[in-house]
Amino acid sequence: MTMRIAAVQFHIDHKNKESNWDRVEEYMAKASDFKVDLIVFPEYFIGGPGKRSVIKGGTERCQALARKYNMDLVPGTIIEMDREDGNLYNCSYYIDKSGKILLEYRKFHLWHPERSYLSHGQKGFNTAVNRFGLIIGMCVCWDIAFPEVFRYLTQEKKAQLVITPAYWSMEDCGELGLKHDLQSEVKLLNNLCMTRAFESEICMVFCNGAAESAVSRPQPFGNLAGRTQITVPFKGPIAHCDHAKEEMIVAEVNVKQLTDDAEKVYQIRKDWREGRVFGGAKKEEVETIIP
Template identity: 55%
Template sequence: MRIAVVQFQVDDRSQEFNWLRMEEYMAAASKKKADLIVFPECFLGGFSKPDFGATENVGQKISALARKYQIDLVPGSIYERDPEDGHIYNTTYYVDKDGSILLQYRKVHLWIPERERVSQGNLGFGTATNRFGIVVGLCLCWDLNFPEGFRQMALESRAQLIIVPAYWSFEDAGKTGMEHDPMSEVKFVDSMCTSRAFENEICLVFCNAAHLSSIKRPLPSNSIPIGHSQITVPFKGPVVRCDHSTEEMILADVDIKSLTQDAEDAYWVRKDWDNGYIYGRHHSKL
């Protein structure tokens, strides 16, 4: 698969502007023959004020864009209000090039400021098989810190590709953390992306927001995203990564089926899971 990852500056002031720039990147990725394009968490805005981003019927527009540019799409996430229970969920999707929504995910591990107005996800950690025959899983930002969801997707459901849209900032370490090391969150994210890829034998796509726009459009914000969007795989680590927080689209061709199978042949993680060797579960069978 040829995967495009857009480290995108989210404008909290204008959903229309975000839609416009999203489509510009989709057109560019389509010209480069990308099979999949990924955007960051809260791509329409609203991270600091979820009611702004709470939007209904976004799915139709997302599907139309995927069809128009004939590219699979993970549109970051939106704060979506459920019409049945009225709650707001931080929601992402995997949409195929024909506009069909293959997978919906609602964020389980909410970041601390989200918890006042956003409900915890209630759909679990699902997977779906895309048009390339690759099993795909989704999670969002702070979910990256918790390996259990990855174990469920990769080992129980056999995910080979897990996509993580994020809005991850330097300030997430807090004042004390930044006094220890102002680059703390960069080290945190880079280490977790590599760990999750190796320990689960998966291709991991991490797509973070950008601080500086490619069109030099300054935004008022107290939160500065770290960037560091990347595609990370077993054996190699990051095959492509933004080592900065500026807006950029990166691409990589990844033979996901071959890499994940080679990792399994070397490490037996999935085989050992099936046989009960991980976490000592086989002792209960003796």
Template identity: 40%
Template sequence: MQELQINIIPGSSLEAERNETGKVLHYYNTTYYIDRQGDIKLRYRKVNLWGPEKQAVSAGHEHIVIDTEEFGKIGLLICWDLAFPEAFRELVKLGARYIFIPTLWRSPDCGEKGLAYNKQSEHIFINSTIATRAFEQNACIVFCNTGGPDADVYFGCSQITLPFKGPIVKFNGKEQVVVTEVELGSILEDAEEVWNLREELASPNWYPAKQ
């Protein structure tokens, strides 16, 4: 932001949409890309809502990518969006190279039934799904989850994950700050040469195939 001369994607917050008289029409779970001058360059309203969230929050309606001078094209998602490959596809079709996902995801979220099967259920969900998204979407996935004093609840799994490499940094449990330099180089281009994912997405005959 302006004082610190940093770009920032904060965790999501509740955003009210009001009419001309100030009456609240909708609440959205929203995150932002804020540049070094303190300007909001991208606002994303969460499209895929977690079950209980639907009782209080409206779903957003679109996925947007911003083309930054420093990093190229980036897109934003929030938390439970991770479970929907379609959300990632929309961003990749718009050219996103980085996809950032601020998150509040806890071990008990799988419920008593899930915990009865495996207390590490959500850890497995997060780690396997992020790796899959990075490979299947040919993108750099930056996932930032809540840490806290109770590692059995606030398990983290924050990570930066790339195709071919998998996670290049990952940490769990307690709150911490990690400074990492990400140099994509030609990795996304090399992955595209191998798998042609972005070319396929851009094709007018993209799945389901037109007859």
């Protein structure tokens, strides 16, 4: 069974949050015309980052949009304040078409500037089964730099599709990186997405923000790098924004077929389970962790 997935490389207007909500709804209406099953938006899709970006009632509003347009929704991330500890977290949700939250994730690997006002998520990396019977995992932006995240999601949580909203800029490599190559972050993003899909035998939706649009304004943390893509084993990117402009991409993905075939060929998950990976646990140790 295939799943039609849309990812919106969305330009975020940090000065006018309500206009972002309006344009999110416009894209969902457009995606509905394409009979999209799941739509994904970037990190900080309504505005941010920063303490002033806490959104009250944002999750409920997203649930209502999922119901209205009858499609699953990963609305990028929303900064929320925890009622118990008072800390701010960068939160992402997988919401099904009925408005039910199937999966919640709080960003663990914070980018360096975020650490001054956000707290590391402590709820771990989890998965959920969606209406297509697929095991969904989520991570956010800088999380993809760490293969351990994907190893955990695939080995212990059995993920088949990993969704990654991001807010990644061209200047993230700093002056030192730009001195070597102005396209450093583009190369990093494209290679990370390809590598994670192949080495983890998963399908991946990476959704970054856009740097340019009709309402373009200066962006916090620099010029966004774009390169939103849907990347799968064997094929690589099957839909790809090879630029930083605003665009919605759509792809028909047979997630189960691709991930099953990848494991039959490469048997990476099997080798991990059997303790055949250098530096990994021995077989008897693995069996106590992964039944």
